[in-house]
Amino acid sequence: xxxxxxxxxxxxxxxxxxxxxxxxxxxxxxxxxxxxxxxxxxxxxxxxxxxxxxxxxxxxxxxxxxxxxxxxxxxxxxxxxxxxxxxxxxxxxxxxxxxxxxxxxxxxxxxxxxxxxxxxxxxxxxxxxxxxxxxxxxxxxxxxxxxxxxxxxxxxxxxxxxxxxxxxxxxxxxxxxxxxxxxxxxxxxxxxxxxxxxxxxxxxxxxxxxxxxxxxxxxxxxxxxxxxxxxxx
Numbered sequence: 206x207x208x209x210x211x212x213x214x215x216x217x218x219x220x221x222x223x224x225x226x227x228x229x230x231x232x233x234x235x236x237x238x239x240x241x242x243x244x245x246x247x248x249x250x251x252x253x254x255x256x257x258x259x260x261x262x263x264x265x266x267x268x269x270x271x272x273x274x275x276x277x278x279x280x281x282x283x284x285x286x287x288x289x290x291x292x293x294x295x296x297x298x299x300x301x302x303x304x305x306x307x308x309x310x311x312x313x314x315x316x317x318x319x320x321x322x323x324x325x326x327x328x329x330x331x332x333x334x335x336x337x338x339x340x341x342x343x344x345x346x347x348x349x350x351x352x353x354x355x356x357x358x359x360x361x362x363x364x365x366x367x368x369x370x371x372x373x374x375x376x377x378x379x380x381x382x383x384x385x386x387x388x389x390x391x392x393x394x395x396x397x398x399x400x401x402x403x404x405x406x407x408x409x410x411x412x413x414x415x416x417x418x419x420x421x422x423x424x425x426x427x428x429x430x431x432x433x434x435x436x437x438x
Contacts, residue, residue, distance in 0.1 A: 217230075217295070239285070241260065242261070245265045275378055279373050289369070291368045299412050319369065319405045321365075321390075323409055375392070
């Protein structure tokens, strides 16, 4: 099945995820053979483990932030002339390969050039993964992003995205920390291809919140930081 997705690259920003990255890469590569992990100045064995699991690893000598890691991954994926789609995928095990497959089915129809995952469109019957207060803060960040970018998304800060090559080639991320997510939305929302605005869709996704992922920064405070950085920007 993997070879049917030979035109897809998963771009995985990687920073100190040695305990989980091997499993993330192996599971991803069972469906998507092309995985590039951008090791963003890790101080553990993340890069070695990712490489052993079959990923291509590109290294930042120092920590530059997730936005910079994504841009490096975009540049690497663009070096493959066979690449048609890039998937931005987290290293901590939160994202589901099955969600990526559904998002790719959507973008392969050819009428949209970007598909954003949304935690708030989940109709699968799973219990809500985010607390009420955190959800309120995230929705406030989404409202601010929609207001300032002219887009209409329900979850602008979900790291799971599928982008067409034409979009990847034109995005230039300069916000290295949390605000990079809104910058990506803003740039895509402003893009015109062949004289027409880029078409955007959303897809319901399930984020797997574990004790590990929460400890790595999935707290309410992290959501507040996102909102504060947006306003500051």
